[in-house]
Amino acid sequence: MLSRLSLCRRHPLCQHFAAVVAASRRPVATFEAAPVAPLTPPRQTPNVMHGTRLATDPRWRRRMREDLYRRRMLAGPEPERPRSVWSNWSRRAELSAAAHRLGLAGLAGFSQQWLDRVLTFRESAEADGVTADSPSANQNVSKGYELDDESSDSVAMATPPTPAESMPRDNAELVPTGRALIAEHCDRFLARELPHVPEDLREQAVSLLTSDQSLSFVAGHLGLAELLSGVDTRPSMLPLSVEADAFAALVASAKLCCPDVSEGDEAAWRLTRDFLLTRLHNSDINEWWTIGAQRRLPLLSESLAAAGFPADEPLEFRLMGQSAPESPVYSCFQVGLYIRREFLSSGFGETAAQAQDECVSEALKTLFDTADSRAPMNFKLTYADLASALE
Amino acid sequence: SRQMLPRVFLSQPLQNGVSRYTCQLKRITLKFCKFRPNSLGAREFIENGDFLEFARANPQVACYLKPRRNRPPVLQAEFANGSVQLARIDSFPAEFVRRWFWLMRGRSGDDLLPLHENLRSFHPSVQGVWTPFTFGRSVGLGDLPDSRHRPMSPSATELIQQLHRLQSARMS
Numbered sequence A: 001m002l003s004r005l006s007l008c009r010r011h012p013l014c015q016h017f018a019a020v021v022a023a024s025r026r027p028v029a030t031f032e033a034a035p036v037a038p039l040t041p042p043r044q045t046p047n048v049m050h051g052t053r054l055a056t057d058p059r060w061r062r063r064m065r066e067d068l069y070r071r072r073m074l075a076g077p078e079p080e081r082p083r084s085v086w087s088n089w090s091r092r093a094e095l096s097a098a099a100h101r102l103g104l105a106g107l108a109g110f111s112q113q114w115l116d117r118v119l120t121f122r123e124s125a126e127a128d129g130v131t132a133d134s135p136s137a138n139q140n141v142s143k144g145y146e147l148d149d150e151s152s153d154s155v156a157m158a159t160p161p162t163p164a165e166s167m168p169r170d171n172a173e174l175v176p177t178g179r180a181l182i183a184e185h186c187d188r189f190l191a192r193e194l195p196h197v198p199e200d201l202r203e204q205a206v207s208l209l210t211s212d213q214s215l216s217f218v219a220g221h222l223g224l225a226e227l228l229s230g231v232d233t234r235p236s237m238l239p240l241s242v243e244a245d246a247f248a249a250l251v252a253s254a255k256l257c258c259p260d261v262s263e264g265d266e267a268a269w270r271l272t273r274d275f276l277l278t279r280l281h282n283s284d285i286n287e288w289w290t291i292g293a294q295r296r297l298p299l300l301s302e303s304l305a306a307a308g309f310p311a312d313e314p315l316e317f318r319l320m321g322q323s324a325p326e327s328p329v330y331s332c333f334q335v336g337l338y339i340r341r342e343f344l345s346s347g348f349g350e351t352a353a354q355a356q357d358e359c360v361s362e363a364l365k366t367l368f369d370t371a372d373s374r375a376p377m378n379f380k381l382t383y384a385d386l387a388s389a390l391e
Numbered sequence B: 001s002r003q004m005l006p007r008v009f010l011s012q013p014l015q016n017g018v019s020r021y022t023c024q025l026k027r028i029t030l031k032f033c034k035f036r037p038n039s040l041g042a043r044e045f046i047e048n049g050d051f052l053e054f055a056r057a058n059p060q061v062a063c064y065l066k067p068r069r070n071r072p073p074v075l076q077a078e079f080a081n082g083s084v085q086l087a088r089i090d091s092f093p094a095e096f097v098r099r100w101f102w103l104m105r106g107r108s109g110d111d112l113l114p115l116h117e118n119l120r121s122f123h124p125s126v127q128g129v130w131t132p133f134t135f136g137r138s139v140g141l142g143d144l145p146d147s148r149h150r151p152m153s154p155s156a157t158e159l160i161q162q163l164h165r166l167q168s169a170r171m172s
Helices: A004-009 A012-023 A059-075 A091-101 A112-118 A122-128 A135-140 A148-154 A174-193 A201-209 A212-221 A240-257 A261-280 A295-308 A353-367 A385-391 B038-046 B052-056 B095-108 B156-170
Strands: A315-323 A332-339 A343-350 B027-030 B061-068 B073-078 B086-090
Touching: A004 A201, A059 A122, A091 A112, A091 B027, A091 B061, A112 A240, A174 A201, A174 A240, A174 A261, A174 A385, A201 A261, A240 A261, A261 A385, A295 A353, A315 A353, A332 A353, A343 A353, B027 B038, B027 B095, B038 B052, B038 B095, B052 B061, B061 B086, B073 B095, B086 B095
Parallel strands: B027 B061
Antiparallel strands: A315 A332, A332 A343, B027 B073, B073 B086
8 A cells, every 4th residue: 555655755845945955965075984884774764753743834844744754764863974074164363273273373483384294193194195076175174264364363373483493293292291291290199189098099190180081081182083183083083092192292292382481381281170070170180099808908007107106006896886786787886996085087988897908998088188178189289389299 | 749740959061160160051043034934033132243242252152053944933943961952033123132142051951840949968967867876775575465555445355354343343
């Protein structure tokens, strides 16, 4: 039996509409790249016709809408394209805006060309060859008219650009410098803010902070992912390590572009502090490291020794309170840790053993000064304060 | 309404504002038609110089103009967290277009969803959260049956015992 929809498709108005659409089809922004396995379109159109039934439409128009919806679903999703293929893109404008957004526009020796090179990756540019047809070349061609507003340029880039000889061709050398610099910044900051935390735990926190995932998160939120050249900037094709390298190169460039060493140090430190280290804000610092179950009691003894308690002082665990101890569901035990008859910490648990474990964790937090009641971290530190604190 | 939309907690992308404030608007595109009357406000906004004023005042935002024939005017704002917001400025006066521009400049790009609370703190308690043991009491300890517990109505056993006592009293 013929369905009503097939009757509609043969309706002259429906066919006319399809012809009009085909004739007026505009060229869609295209992107030529290595073939990527496309997202498979759904084999069957879904049953729910979302937003296709309007009570005010006549029946033939309703069916036409439903048919168009079904065709669109069969055609599959839009191909993934980098932002630079659309006409509202100008690499010069984007780099200038990025420089201002990152607070680097005022630095002596910083220019748009420098930022361009900082975000250029070498391998792909050499391998593919930057030709007129290649994807990275698209980024350099602005599609429309650019307003060469001299007043805005003079506000944006006050200093003349660095001479071409001293400018690197890409960011290959900046990346390892930047990574080391970021790790050093994080380590110094945590050493200053958490002086009582042992080094191995601090290293765990630093490695989490400087991991690819963390740095690429920051780079993505700063808008660097779209500005990279020499790599495929489509989100599904861009590896995390590349984004992380972009941020690292940026930090290194902030330090190296300034002729004045202290200004460069301060600029690089501010990038790390304001974008990466603020991830520690509003998060429990104890979540940034893991203390194994076997390590807890020995660590407690070490910390107590470091805090000034002699090693032979016994740890007393006392039952401070209990509620419904016989009940399998509602039981609650409170165990307190006393040393030298002084209260150190307390913990809760469903069994006394659990409460004791919790008590040890709380004691470690007290000794490391990472409890909830500690003062917030100082994110207004300058590089001079950071360096002086360790001397 | 809160029954339809999920509620979210107050937050800023990349803890914006804790250490430094970064404008979250990356680029803004004004799409308009050069002829149709519903783009009149957008065209006036450009011709009056307000667009250039916005672009000069915000060097961190890349501003684009996109004339499109036979299409209604639209403002497309792209934010640092990757979200894109569209504002339909169909038949808006130039002043309203200007206000939409400056509104987008101040947004973070997060979806406009109802908040649980207008403030958020990861340390809501200064002295410590109350527990039943805060003031040193243990609860739930004791043996049953407890003489302090008074039943509302006599139990079946007690009823039968009462009847037996009455009967014995009558019999004797």
